[in-house]
Amino acid sequence: MLxxxxxxxxxxxxxxxxxxxAVAGGGGMITVPALxxxxxxxxxxxxxxxxxxxxxxxxxxxxxxxxxxxxxxALVPSVATTLAGSxxxxxxxxxxxxxxxxxxxxxxxxxxxxxxxxxxxxxxxxRASRLAFPRWVPVLGxxxxxxxxxxxxxxxxxxxxxxxxxxxLGITRATGNTKLLNLTSNLAALVIFIIGGxxxxxxxxxxxxxxxxxxxxxxxxGIRFGAKLIRPLVVVVSIxxxxxxxxxx
Numbered sequence: 001m002l003x004x005x006x007x008x009x010x011x012x013x014x015x016x017x018x019x020x021x022a023v024a025g026g027g028g029m030i031t032v033p034a035l036x037x038x039x040x041x042x043x044x045x046x047x048x049x050x051x052x053x054x055x056x057x058x059x060x061x062x063x064x065x066x067x068x069x070x071x072x073x074a075l076v077p078s079v080a081t082t083l084a085g086s087x088x089x090x091x092x093x094x095x096x097x098x099x100x101x102x103x104x105x106x107x108x109x110x111x112x113x114x115x116x117x118x119x120x121x122x123x124x125x126x127r128a129s130r131l132a133f134p135r136w137v138p139v140l141g142x143x144x145x146x147x148x149x150x151x152x153x154x155x156x157x158x159x160x161x162x163x164x165x166x167x168x169l170g171i172t173r174a175t176g177n178t179k180l181l182n183l184t185s186n187l188a189a190l191v192i193f194i195i196g197g198x199x200x201x202x203x204x205x206x207x208x209x210x211x212x213x214x215x216x217x218x219x220x221x222g223i224r225f226g227a228k229l230i231r232p233l234v235v236v237v238s239i240x241x242x243x244x245x246x247x248x249x
Contacts, residue, residue, distance in 0.1 A: 001202070002038060002039075002200075002202055002203060006038050007202065007203065007206045008206075009034075009038075010034060010035070010038060010203055010206055010207050010210075011206045011207060011209055011210040012210060013030060013031055013034040013207065013210065014031065014052055014056070014206070014207030014208065014209070014210030014211045014214065015210035015211070015213050015214040016030055016210075016214060017030040017031045017053070017056070017210075017211065017214060018053075018056035018059070018060075018210060018211035018212070018213065018214020018215040018216075018217075018218060019214040019215070019217055019218035019221070020214075020218065020233070020237065021053060021056055021057060021060070021156070021214075021215065021218065022056065022057075022059075022060035022063075022179070022214065022215045022216075022217075022218025022219040022221075022222060023175070023218045023219075023221060023222045023229060023230055023233050024156070024157075024175075024230060024233035024234045024236075024237045025154075025155070025156025025157055025160070025178070025182065025234075025237060026154075026156065026157070026237035026238075026240065026241055027053055027056070028049055028053060028152075028153075029237075029240060029241060029244060031049050031052065031053065031207065032045055032046065032049050035048055035049060035203065038203065040200055040203065043198050044198050044199070044200050046193070046198075047190075047193035047194075047196070047198035047199045047200075048198075048199050048200045048203050048204045048207070050186055050189055050190045050193055050199075051190060051193070051194075051199045051201075051204040051208070052203075052204045052207035052208045052210075052211050053186065053211065054183060054186045054187060054190055055208035055211045055212060055215075056208070056210075056211025056212065056214060056215035057179055057182060057183040057186065057215065058183055058215075059211065059212045059215035059216050059219070060179045060215040060216070060218060060219040061176075061179045061180050061183055063215070063216055063219035063220060063223070064175070064176030064179055064219050064222075064223065065176070065180075067176075067223050069172055069173050069175070069176030069177075069223065070176040070177055070179070070180055071173075071177060072180070074133065074134065074137075075137065075177060075180055075181065077134070077137075077138045078137045078138045078140070078141035078181060079141070079180065079181065079184050080138070081138040081139070081141045081142040081145065082141035082142065082144070082145035082181045082184040082185050083145065083184050083185070083187065083188055084142060084145070085141065085142035085143065085144070085145030085146035085147075085148075085149065085185070086145040086146065086148050086149040086184070086185040086186075086187075086188035086189065087149065087188040088146055088149065089145065089146040089147065089148065089149020089150040089188075090149035090150075090188055090189050090192055091149075091192075092150075093149065093150045093151075096150060098150060098151055101150075101151045102245060102246075103246075105151065105153060105154055105242075105245055106241075106242035106243075106245045106246045107242075108154065108158070109153075109154050109157060109238040109239070109241050109242040109245075110238070110239065110242045112154075112157050112158075112161050112234070112238045113234070113235045113238035113239045113242070115161065115165075116161075116231050116234045116235050116238070117231075117235045122164065122171060122227060122231060123170060123171065123226075123227050124170040124171055124172045124173075124226040124227050125170050126168055126169055126170050126173065127168035127170075128168050129166070129167045129168040130165070130166050130167070130168065131166050131167060133167050136166065136167075137167065140159070140162045140166065141181050141184075144158050144159055144162070144181070144185070145181070145184070145185040145188070148182075148185040148186070148188075148189070149185070149188060149189060152189075153241050153244075153245060154238070154241055155182055155185060156178055156179075156182050157234065157237070157238050157241070159174075159177075159178040159181050159182060160174050160175060160178045160234065163177055163178060170226075170227070171226065171227040171230045171231060172222060172223060172226045172227070172230065175222055175230055176219075179219075
């Protein structure tokens, strides 16, 4: 049993992480250390984090969708392929050497940060798509879903950059669509954690409450301020994740 003050602190952490995650992703950088500090074993911290963050992401998805920034019908095939990729990745992760990702992923995240920092054309306006959306977004979903099942950090950033670079979406629409596919990839790992009995429900429930608030406020802020908020926050979060992976893998 966790003490009431610890649970209250975790609820606040969930709220902050929900806000950050709804705008730029990377909320796990805040919640996982907090759960470990609360005394949870590493596997329980990861499982509980997946549970509570999924609630916050779901709230963000709902908020973006209600404002017209998520193309749910167009993404149905991609939801299926993302789920399949994540499940396959989670099931075979123990058979794969992921050590190379400890270097490759931080480099990719820094490249994303530099692109979002310096690309002059990044805005909320849609541009011409380089690839056919119906044919290639499911492929993007499978590949990044598989990565999320195998490794995970930076999944939201990779989805966002894919929607912006390959499919010409404005930053706010890219973020909204990212949230739906990110939620899908999280659910695959979450099912495995729940079956394994790894979720600490007491912590997950109070953090989920904070995530609902943070996810809603973050999504509303992302919609209201658009690229002015999302762009710098993606830069900060991507660099922070890269440094975390390089210094504390």
